[in-house]
Amino acid sequence: MSEKVDVAVIGAGVIGCSVAYYLAREGIKVALLERESIGSGSSAHATGFISLLGKEFSPGPSFQFGLESYREFPSLVEELEDATGMDLLYQRRPSLRLALEESEEELIKDLMSWQQEHVAVRWINAADVHELEPRLTPTLRGAAYEDESAQLDSYRLNLALAAGAERLGARTILREVTGLVSEGSRITGVRTQGGDISCGTVVVAAGLWSPFFQHDLGFPLPVGALKGERLLLQYDGDPLQVLISSPKRGHMISRLDGFLSVGSTGGRDYDKDQLYQGEDMDRVPTETARVELMQRAIDVFPDLENASLVQQLAGSRPLSPDRMPIIGPVPGKEGVVLATGHTTKGIHLGPSTAKAVTEYIQGGCKQVPASIELFLPARFAGLTQADFQTAGLHVDE
Numbered sequence: 537m538s539e540k541v542d543v544a545v546i547g548a549g550v551i552g553c554s555v556a557y558y559l560a561r562e563g564i565k566v567a568l569l570e571r572e573s574i575g576s577g578s579s580a581h582a583t584g585f586i587s588l589l590g591k592e593f594s595p596g597p598s599f600q601f602g603l604e605s606y607r608e609f610p611s612l613v614e615e616l617e618d619a620t621g622m623d624l625l626y627q628r629r630p631s632l633r634l635a636l637e638e639s640e641e642e643l644i645k646d647l648m649s650w651q652q653e654h655v656a657v658r659w660i661n662a663a664d665v666h667e668l669e670p671r672l673t674p675t676l677r678g679a680a681y682e683d684e685s686a687q688l689d690s691y692r693l694n695l696a697l698a699a700g701a702e703r704l705g706a707r708t709i710l711r712e713v714t715g716l717v718s719e720g721s722r723i724t725g726v727r728t729q730g731g732d733i734s735c736g737t738v739v740v741a742a743g744l745w746s747p748f749f750q751h752d753l754g755f756p757l758p759v760g761a762l763k764g765e766r767l768l769l770q771y772d773g774d775p776l777q778v779l780i781s782s783p784k785r786g787h788m789i790s791r792l793d794g795f796l797s798v799g800s801t802g803g804r805d806y807d808k809d810q811l812y813q814g815e816d817m818d819r820v821p822t823e824t825a826r827v828e829l830m831q832r833a834i835d836v837f838p839d840l841e842n843a844s845l846v847q848q849l850a851g852s853r854p855l856s857p858d859r860m861p862i863i864g865p866v867p868g869k870e871g872v873v874l875a876t877g878h879t880t881k882g883i884h885l886g887p888s889t890a891k892a893v894t895e896y897i898q899g900g901c902k903q904v905p906a907s908i909e910l911f912l913p914a915r916f917a918g919l920t921q922a923d924f925q926t927a928g929l930h931v932d933e
């Protein structure tokens with residue numbers, strides 16, 4: 537073994553970089569390994585919407601995990617911006633979750649029946665929506681109005697987390713991890729073409745490439761790829777003052793750099809023909825998605841007929857079979873923690889994931905934090921084949 541660290545983190549996406557940053561903040565010696573470049577995976581393509589609405593969180597621990605993460609962002613962003621001098625384009629604004637169809641109104645109201653206990657959200661009718669934003673389509677039925685949601689630039693967040701971790705002593709190594717080193721049931725390091733690195737704990741945060749390590753772990757690591765595309769538009773009208781989303785037409789957000797983000801494709805009923813179920817990241821923008829996304833945006837905000845396309849982004853989400861992240865120890869193995877499969881919520885859940893992983897490692901990997909009991913890898917023990925198709929079809933974010 538040529539090098540020794542406390543923790544080796546595999547993958548420098550938002551999850552790996554969050555974990556590296558939180559560990560380094562506690563004085564833990566970290567090596568962050570990345571085979572391509574920092575933020576080259578799913579994290580570079582995300583909208584950066586940090587929203588507690590939508591149907592990805594269910595009542596109980598899942599929602600609490602999202603809420604805890606949401607609450608971490610203001611101080612985390614301030615800390616990272618101070619440390620790195622970067623502007624993460626972080627904004628906190630009211631949000632509107634629009635219903636254009638009856639089924640959307642039913643879904644939104646159904647979710648609100650329990651969300652209202654935790655979030656300042658209420659149903660407002662179409663006239664009230666138009667009072668707030670008169671440019672929205674006259675055909676809408678109403679919306680869930682939330683006092684505050686948030687959005688930031690996910691790529692900048694990713695870079696700032698990596699830079700922040702480095703400033704605290706973490707070492708970024710641009711090398712592919714080609715395998716795990718074991719002694720009996722204990723993982724003792726990672727293998728790279730530049731030599732092995734030994735460590736007390738390995739954190740697998742390799743996004744949709746995480747299944748590569750299931751052979752070494754002797755345990756199923758079910759993460760698939762769910763393609764997503766979105767558009768950045770130049771719109772010369774006034775920016776939107778609210779963060780907008782709708783179950784069937786996705787988000788519409790005026791970013792702090794002046795561009796309007798609309799999207800994303802992936803998993804809604806009418807996407808199923810384009811749903812990508814590959815084993816690798818598909819970064820190819822498609823004309824079908826561009827046309828579909830523009831149409832959806834115009835359905836919601838007709839004046840976007842006059843907007844021009846600046847950039848089309850295409851990436852793939854690390855999809856887990858139940859769309860919940862996979863976080864925690866691997867049954868039967870010591871010295872390894874998984875932090876992967878965050879599906880549509882990896883940007884949002886980065887802080888709470890990193891907090892839990894850090895707490896677990898700091899405690900000598902003895903006690904799993906209560907916040908991640910729902911997300912333990914153990915729930916997939918014995919899984920022989922994951923049904924990503926079904927999981928992906930229900931994604932509405």
Ligand SMILES: Cc1cc2nc3c(=O)[nH]c(=O)nc-3n(C[C@H](O)[C@H](O)[C@H](O)COP(=O)(O)OP(=O)(O)OC[C@H]3O[C@@H](n4cnc5c(N)ncnc54)[C@H](O)[C@@H]3O)c2cc1C
Pocket residue numbers: 546547548549550551552569570571572573574575576577578579580581582583584585586711712713714741742743744745746748763764765766799800801850851852853854875876877878879880881882883884885
């Ligand atoms: C269009 C779109 C919109 C989205 N919008 C949102 C949103 O608004 N809010 C939200 O919360 N989430 C959103 N997401 C989801 C979010 O992007 C992901 O959940 C999140 O980025 C996953 O982060 P990650 O670090 O696990 O994976 P990644 O960012 O993919 O990082 C994994 C890293 O591991 C590296 N790696 C893999 N194998 C190895 C190896 N063997 N050795 C070394 N390095 C390796 C890869 O190169 C990569 O850099 C969106 C995704 C898409 C595609």
